[in-house]
Amino acid sequence: MKQQVQQLVREALQRLADDGVLGDGPPPEPQIERTRDPSHGDFSSNAAMVLAKRARTKPRDLAERLLAALPASPLVAEVEIAGPGFINFRLAADAYRRLIPEILLAGSGYGRSHIGAGKRVQVEFVSANPTGPLHVGHGRGAAYGAVVADLLEAVGYDVHREYYVNDAGRQMDILGTSVWLRYLELCGEELRFPSNGYKGDYVWDIAAALHREHGDDYRVDADRVFAGVPLDQVEEGDGGDKEAHIDALIANSKRLLGDNRYRFVFELGLNTILDDIRDDLAEFGVHYQAWYSERSLTESGAVNKAIERLREAGHLYEQNGALWFRSTDFGDEKDRVIVRENGQTTYFASDIAYHLDKLERGFARVIDVWGADHHGYVPRVKAAITALGDDASRLDVLLVQFAVLYRGGQKVQMSTRSGEFVTLRQLRKEVGRDAARFFYVMRRCEQHMDFDLDLAKSQSADNPVYYVQYAHARVASVLRQAADKGLPVEPSPGDTNLDRLTESRELDLMKSLSRYPEVVEDAALSEEPHQLTNYLRELANDFHTYYNAHQFLVEDEKLRDARVKLILAVRQVLRNGLALVAVSAPDSM
């Protein structure tokens, strides 16, 4: 609808340009926006103000000429010049009425478009280390990434969703060792669990599974495991070193178990947790096209290849036994280590290889959804891409701020270190998938979020999820009532009877319905799902207002038919919008 108005202005501008009114060059693309104030009509263009300087006229004079050049259209009921030079359009009620059969015909396709033109976009999100279950912070990234991906798909992009699995590196070794130590405790070994180990209950569970399946097969005397290991740091200033302590334990684990058996324990931990994450996300309505293994990058030689390319391009140097990437040449604040003194490549090296791989796979755009705590990481990844001769602007990093949970007005304390964090699974169990999904994307991602658990659980109008779902359920309820009363619920074809929709609330509702495709497009292109949830709330509000003001199942057959068609269209749009945020659209509450 907006596009149709835009087309009119575009033609008018072209005419003025042909007449030489606009000075040199082709006319610019006109900006059309929905008005805030209904007294300004439905749409507004600031073209005259923007082009006044170029045309060397006053904005209002140019607006007059533009108005005169505007082609006639049945769409428009009224055009006027207002304020400093805005051109305001009021559309004909029929233009809105015609939308209803369009929506009913398009069904789940209403609001979808082809702006993306099938361009391939990759969205990588969550990508949490498989060292423990997902917590509520990951949940926000999961919901956000999933909705951004679905939105982009809805506007015609070919979307590839990917989870980068950090299945290599020290953190994973710490997990493997943690599992083994817990297992040894289950075997009856006495030991002091390292302060830097993973202490969550899930580690016990994995250890228990190992013990159940393999008895004492992996048992080694605790004394041998801790032999020659530097002191742990139990509390501040006790002279211990928890990093050196855990590293030595890892080394001992590898040595005492041998490669194959160490690998077995390691894989057991990794796979158990990864399976759990996979299930968790699937239950949350989050699905991926690929789970990309970090380890595979090393094994395929991709990491070495990336390093070689950087070396050939002259961006590497050696210092203190390590290999560094001169990222400061590309705007990073300091240079970064690629290969450590001990010969191991860093996580960053893998990440360079991974991003190189992403770009080589030919995605027009690559979107990374990261936790805000990784923001310092952005410049170095972009630096690496630039250094490799690619265009860093193809990569878009979206940073998602943390969510702070509130229960009973109190902040829910969380600490990853002690293993006391609320998991995504617990959250889903407490508030349900619908509320979790909706609440997570209700706010701009860069906004710190207060997640009110009590509100998310409440079955009241205060809760925006119930509010929107209730609107959907009410439509279904009306249809049930119609059936009970023996009234025909099959709507008439096309725009039959729609001229009976003359109430202001009906027009408001139709206007809201007409905005939906614009909302989806804006939300998708700006990667802002909250625009969609806000819209859904507004649409639900328009519907509830209408519901309260008018009876739908009236005696007058034609009016009844018209109103039923309108609310069917409302139901369709609510369904489509809720589907995009993966929230259910129930027929009864």
Add this chain to the structure above:
RNA sequence: GCCCUCGUAGCUCAGCAGGAUAGAGCAGCCGCCUCCUAAGCGGCAGGUCACAGGUUCGAAUCCUGUCGAGGGCACCA
């Protein structure tokens, strides 16, 4: 110390590729069910858009600085 994000109604947040009197939801106050679910609707009240400068015909929106909140500054991932 340096860097990033944020600071809008009592609370939670929209609005920010500059535009017409700053919006919504809670909470507060006042109304609305013999009628399709009141899990709803309407109304009132509530703001020096953190602060100070600057750019502009025009700034919540752009720039600089100050203050405040969160985060980041590893040969961890």
